[in-house]
Amino acid sequence: MTDQTDQPSPGKPDSGGVSRRGLFRAAGVGAAVVGGGSLLEACSSSIKGASGAGSTASASSGKSITIGWIHPLTGDLAGFGAPDNWVISQIKETSPYKNGFKIGGSTYDVTIKSYDTQSSVTRAGDLAKQAIQQDNVDLLLASSTPETVNAVASQAETLGTPLVCANIPWESWYINLGGNPQKPTLKPKYVTMYFLGAEHLALCFIPMWNRIGAQYGNNHLVAAAFPNDSDGNAFRAVFPPILKGAGYKMELSSPYADGTTNYSSMIAQFKSSGADWFTNVPLPPDFATMWKQALQQGFKPKLATVAKVLLFPTDAYAMGSEVYNIATDSWWVPSLPWHSSFTGQSCPELAAAYTAAGNGQPNANISNYTLFEIAYKALTSVNDPHNKTEVAEAIHQVVIPDAVAGPMDFTSSKAPAPGVVITPPVGIQWQKGTTYALEAKVVDNTLLPQAKITGDLLPTFK
Incomplete structure (x- = not known):
């Protein structure tokens, strides 16, 4: 396996009888190549925020999928991104990401491109545009606080690219997209998320x-x-x-x-x-x-x-x-009874592996593993993984009964808003x-x- 990095340039319970409607009324809240094929280098641009690492499978179909992950690896929010490179290393070793996604009788090699926001709101939005318009990602992931996720979600929804988000209170995410948590009727077309709410x-x-x-x-x-x-x-x-x-x-x-x-x-x-x-x-x-x-x-x-x-x-x-x-x-601790939908590893086993790799105490954002579980489920349920509308529709239909972050059901009528899964x-x-x-x-x-x-x-x- 070879690695190449393009360094970024500086630059449940009842709430005491309070209804969800009542909560908001007063406030007026209205790259890693992990399948076969050659290494994809990060595109050169004024942002230069993507990194890639690669491994080659035994055979390549010549077809490929690119998944981009925008997250804070440095700066004030770096604690949120501390386990993310380790998560990528684990994902690369799972059978689907190592051997390719089987879609419609073909096998697609999978590239993961990692983009460091440096904890900058502006940079997060710029990286989203780069990933979509220059790097031609098929699906985006974004994680860790509104300062990262909201800028990416706005670009993805505007530019028509499927996106799965994590680690942002759902109200902040929903309001940013133009929704009203008091009357959650807006259904984002391209964007979904899992996490908790305020x-x-x-x-x-x-x-x-x-x-x-x-x-x-x-x-x-x-x-x-x-x-x-x-x-x-x-x-x-x-x-x-x-x-x-x-x-x-x-x-x-x-x-x-x-x-x-x-x-x-x-x-x-x-x-x-x-x-x-x-x-x-x-x-x-x-x-x-x-x-x-x-x-x-x-x-x-x-x-x-x-x-x-x-x-x-x-x-x-x-x-x-x-x-x-x-x-x-x-939102995630090692004692939870969830498992990887790829390997069957339990939360305690993943936490132990994280520590054994020299990373110290387990970090709750090991749960970012589930971003890739959702991506796999959506991309392998479509006819054409490059059809962004079809992939976006598939994300809204994802159901994973047992995932590392907990059960995922984007079709549930119990969701507080369309496109949201709650992990309490x-x-x-x-x-x-x-x-x-x-x-x-x-x-x-x-x-x-x-x-x-x-x-x-x-x-x-x-």
């Missing part, structure tokens, strides 16, 4: 507040800091009515800009309120700054429950002991570890009872 994070955090509150007291007041970005706007719409239905009130700060460096006024507001709980959905560097200032200024909630940050070991290690007993969500989260908490200095313990499985509890929920501060 409501699932509220429903993940509430049981943890209740449990700590039962031990240490509960004034049912939640300090909340939501930025002025796609995730923050979705959380401002979704969290208040769900929390109200569960008997909680919010002390909500004003929206702040991503990249803010001084949070003193916000922290003073939270301290003055006496809130027992804290929640937010910031960019990882912003949380590190915010939390350090909160500790320095004496804001110490009984339980801090954060979203979008501390999801992965690299982000937690960067903050050291300051993250002890902070809770967050995880568990509550995890970063605690002082034994094998590692910091370890993510599963402390609540209210939304995903299939996950094994691996630690006791502890207060952030008593």
Whole structure:
């Protein structure tokens, strides 16, 4: 096998009686060649963001398919992309991707082209255009936060290229495409996704507040800091009515800009309120700054429950002991009973393989494996894999009862919106570890009872 890289240039449970309609009303939310054939080099352009790696099967039909994956491998969001190259290496060894896709009596060699967004919104959109217009991908994948996925989804829907997305709250994804989560009638033609929603994070955090509150007291007041970005706007719409239905009130700060460096006024507001709980959905560097200032200024909630940050070991290690007993969500953990639809490997087996490869603790985005399971299912159900309309229609019909990220059913009437599959989260908490200095313990499985509890929920501060 040979490798060649073109380096980028700089540049469930009921929500307390609150209906989905009610959640939004107040806010007015209206390349790796892994089959046979020769290596495809990344196209040269002003973006130059694609990389490729190749292996050759025993025979080649001369027919090929190209799948592009746009994701953050460097920059502020690199924690999300940390397992992605390992995922590609695993996918390359599966029979379909190694030996080619069998479609209509022919075998198609498969090329995977990887594009690093460098955690840039603008670059994500530019790479999508490059992949579609210059590299002629047959199908796109995009993962990891609205800052990556929304720009790609907009281009794919506009330029008519099938796309599967992951790791973005469905409300942010849907609003970006012009849909209204309050009245989810819009059906994207080319784009689908699997992940959780902002409501699932509220429903993940509430049981943890209740449990700590039962031990240490509960004034049912939640300090909340939501930025002025796609995730923050979705959380401002979704969290208040769900929390109200569960008997909680919010002390909500004003929206702040991503990249803010001084949070003193916000922290003073939270301290003055006496809130027992804290929640937010910031960019990882912003949380590190915010939390350090909160500790320095004496804001110490009984339980801090954060979203979008501390999801992965690299982000937690960067903050050291300051993250002890902070809770967050995880949409994938090693103890889940799901399997690869290609190899039959279980989640524990994949997690062990990730660690054995020298990558340390398992990362929740091992679940990105399922992007390739969906791609295979869709592409092998069509007559012509180069017919983008036919492939897009096939994605909306994908059903995989057992996949690494969980069951996938894009035809389900239970979906919150067309083109969405929900993978609910568990509550995890970063605690002082034994094998590692910091370890993510599963402390609540209210939304995903299939996950094994691996630690006791502890207060952030008593």
